[in-house]
Amino acid sequence: MEEVQENNEVVIKLEGVNILQRDHLVLSDVNLELRKGEFTYLIGKTGSGKSSLLKVLYGEIPIGKGKGEVAGFDLNKLKSKQIPFLRRKLGIVFQDFQLLSDRTVNDNLLFVLKATGWKNKQQMDVRIRKVLDMVGLMHKGYKFPHEISGGEQQRVSIARALLNDPEIVIADEPTGNLDPKTTQEILVLLHEIAQRGRAVLMATHDYANMLSFSSRIIKCEDGKLVEGNMEQI
Template sequence: MRHQLIDVRKVTKIYKGRIHALRNITFSIKQGEFVYVIGASGAGKSTLLKLLYREEIQTFGSIKIGNTFASQITHKQLYLLRRQLGVVMQSDLFLSNRTVFENIAVCVEAVSGANNSKVAIRTNEALDVVGMLDKSSRKINELSIGQQKRVAIARAIVNHPSIVLADEPTANLDAKAALEIMKLFFKINSMGTTVIMATHDSTMVNTVRERVLELSKGELVRDEQDGGYTRYPDNKDVYIW
């Protein structure tokens, strides 16, 4: 039986100006799940992911990752949470003057303080998973957008996280490149890693059926899994059928 990995309870996020990015969100995710987070622009998808990896802190409610409440972690302890998380952003930031290998290796060094041999092994393993091992000596600016996204995914998985968060990873990619990137995430998920992906790609969501969390104006309006629906009318009651 898969254990509960993420527990989000009655989470609200309010920004300055009384802007409600999220309203009373509640859900849990088990180890090894693949979850799409969908919704229109401004629905709260990116905010939700930022709360999960503690770039932001919720205004109300609780977020538990494993056995840790995210909001209770001090800045100095953040690395303990982020060891469990791999993050793929909409816009990937790289060390442009470094090689592909160096961009990945620096993440291993920063998190684990491993020796050079272990750094090399982990880096090459991650690059092999995403099909970029033969490009390890290239500079980032020599790669296509799709190849850069593969490097971003390698960077996210290099420290063997239990969770990978991806924010619109197929944005700005053509259909062929987007499909290849999605195949990588399914491959990573098949290895036991929990994947949570914010996406606008309705074709992929409808074609490869996985659990779907739908946000609308900051509210969780649909939780579809295993062929059934969990609906949250007005975020007050929960009906399952």
């Protein structure tokens, strides 16, 4: 396991930001700060703007008015050629795993390392072993995705998100396809990742599990981003 890092540095900051999808205003006057070591739930009904907000954070949607900074990158000045470098500072976990079915777990991770500029075979092997150990899959690297459970596949996708030691992990409905027991295990893992010093932002509809793992809540509602609490759910 990685040692716990004591650091409350702000790694996401949005001030007065408007978020648009195809010229349609989705969220207005968004103000948000996330710090290293902080776990935050992002909730809201379908179509409320959760996915659009996440896309702004990883550079897929440009911000409208306002100011934004993510992992040291100024979103107002972000050029398309800088987006891959921004995304190396982020670990993104999706609901549907998005693993390459014709490659082993190790080779899925190796593919990402090579795509993000790693060259040294020994260093890549060490990094793959480390992230698989972090997610409890040290001995599953030789298996193909179809040979492991859905929960294990999601752990692989979390390991993949951690490969480049990101400052921020963005998890978009990461437990949406999992059973309740596996969901609990993934939530424990994501909270541990935050405790090791990364900011974790998790979009979810799964409000029941938030009762077991209480944390900060932000909510997309009526075109605004607001701080929430368990009583509002």
